Amino acid sequence: MKTLTVALPGREYDILIERGLLAQTGERIRAVLPRASKIAVVTDTNVGPLYYNRVKASLESAGFETALFTIPAGEKSKNAVQLAQLWEGFMEFGLTRTDAVIALGGGVVGDLAGFAAATILRGVAFVQIPTTLLAQVDSSVGGKVAIDLMAGKNLAGSFYQPRLVLMDPDVLNTLDLPQFMDGMAEVVKYGCIWDREFFAFLAARPDREKLMPEIEHILYTCCDIKRQVVMDDELDTGLRMILNFGHTLGHAYELAGHYVEWTHGEAVAAGMCAAAKLGVALGITPAELPDRLEETLASLGLPVAIPCDAATYAAAVGRDKKGTGADVTVILLDKIGHAVPHKMPKAQLVRLLNSFNKVP
Numbered sequence: 001m002k003t004l005t006v007a008l009p010g011r012e013y014d015i016l017i018e019r020g021l022l023a024q025t026g027e028r029i030r031a032v033l034p035r036a037s038k039i040a041v042v043t044d045t046n047v048g049p050l051y052y053n054r055v056k057a058s059l060e061s062a063g064f065e066t067a068l069f070t071i072p073a074g075e076k077s078k079n080a081v082q083l084a085q086l087w088e089g090f091m092e093f094g095l096t097r098t099d100a101v102i103a104l105g106g107g108v109v110g111d112l113a114g115f116a117a118a119t120i121l122r123g124v125a126f127v128q129i130p131t132t133l134l135a136q137v138d139s140s141v142g143g144k145v146a147i148d149l150m151a152g153k154n155l156a157g158s159f160y161q162p163r164l165v166l167m168d169p170d171v172l173n174t175l176d177l178p179q180f181m182d183g184m185a186e187v188v189k190y191g192c193i194w195d196r197e198f199f200a201f202l203a204a205r206p207d208r209e210k211l212m213p214e215i216e217h218i219l220y221t222c223c224d225i226k227r228q229v230v231m232d233d234e235l236d237t238g239l240r241m242i243l244n245f246g247h248t249l250g251h252a253y254e255l256a257g258h259y260v261e262w263t264h265g266e267a268v269a270a271g272m273c274a275a276a277k278l279g280v281a282l283g284i285t286p287a288e289l290p291d292r293l294e295e296t297l298a299s300l301g302l303p304v305a306i307p308c309d310a311a312t313y314a315a316a317v318g319r320d321k322k323g324t325g326a327d328v329t330v331i332l333l334d335k336i337g338h339a340v341p342h343k344m345p346k347a348q349l350v351r352l353l354n355s356f357n358k359v360p
């Protein structure tokens with residue numbers, strides 16, 4: 001068992017990583033929530049049929065009463081209607097303030113269930129059981145929970161740390177290849193922003209067959225980096241911004257593809273490549289870095305450029321939560337393994353991106 005502790009004052013919690021951990025869900029939660037009796041399990045139509053029975057059996061053998069809440073799979077479910085249905089369902093189930101909510105699924109389930117847990121009865125204990133690589137290395141750790149609004153993604157939410165994160169690498173075996181590689185974009189991001197050796201380790205393993213035998217080390221390394229960043233800056237006013245590497249531009253590509261053409265990971269991969277070129281143009285990033293990054297991402301089957309026009313760049317940069325007035329902070333690399341926030345005028349950013357991000 002690999003264990004990491006996110007040591008936030010008064011809200012310390014563990015991330016446990018072990019193959020087969022799903023079958024220990026009940027006992028692991030009992031150890032941190034000795035007084036809980038009811039557990040609401042939120043999952044989606046893809047994950048529930050695969051894993052709910054295993055989780056339920058383990059919870060019941062640890063003495064918990066469970067109820068299942070299944071949302072339709074997909075980003076469209078991260079909305080206020082689903083949130084209100086969860087609130088009402090939790091109350092019908094008789095959830096009390098000493099009970100708990102589990103998110104069993106990917107980022108959408110984690111964000112929605114987490115926000116529901118944060119707000120029902122002014123907050124009940126929350127446990128993350130992420131079942132995608134993307135959720136394991138990113139969204140299940142650090143306490144960001146949210147729903148989407150018409151005006152944009154993740155606009156209504158809060159910081160609400162889980163009480164426990166249970167990561168079973170075996171669940172990744174049921175992901176299809178694009179979903180797995182979607183998460184790999186975020187994995188490569190950690191190498192870029194924090195750990196040069198980890199980047200080289202990933203670059204030497206360009207396919208799923210070579211990555212899976214090392215998956216516990218990969219999950220541990222990514223979560224360890226995220227843990228350190230979150231402990232330094234839980235509320236995202238400083239260091240945590242570096243996790244946004246590739247994301248400001250990635251949001252432009254998600255917008256360009258109307259959120260259906262490109263997965264989040266694909267958009268982030270192309271966004272990291274654009275940020276690398278931007279860094280070179282601004283004299284911050286070494287000239288040879290973009291090729292190295294592109295080679296690594298392309299070998300994983302991820303896109304290194306996505307068509308996008310100036311108006312879409314401007315729209316995405318304009319609504320970026322890291323922006324203030326006429327300026328925006330983009331995350332650049334001054335070398336592989338080290339990120340630097342760089343504040344620049346939005347208009348200059350759009351002009352530069354538009355000048356070099358021509359896709360053949």
Ligand code: GLY
Nearest residue numbers: 138142144240243
């Ligand atoms: N996903 C970026 C963060 O948690 O800050």
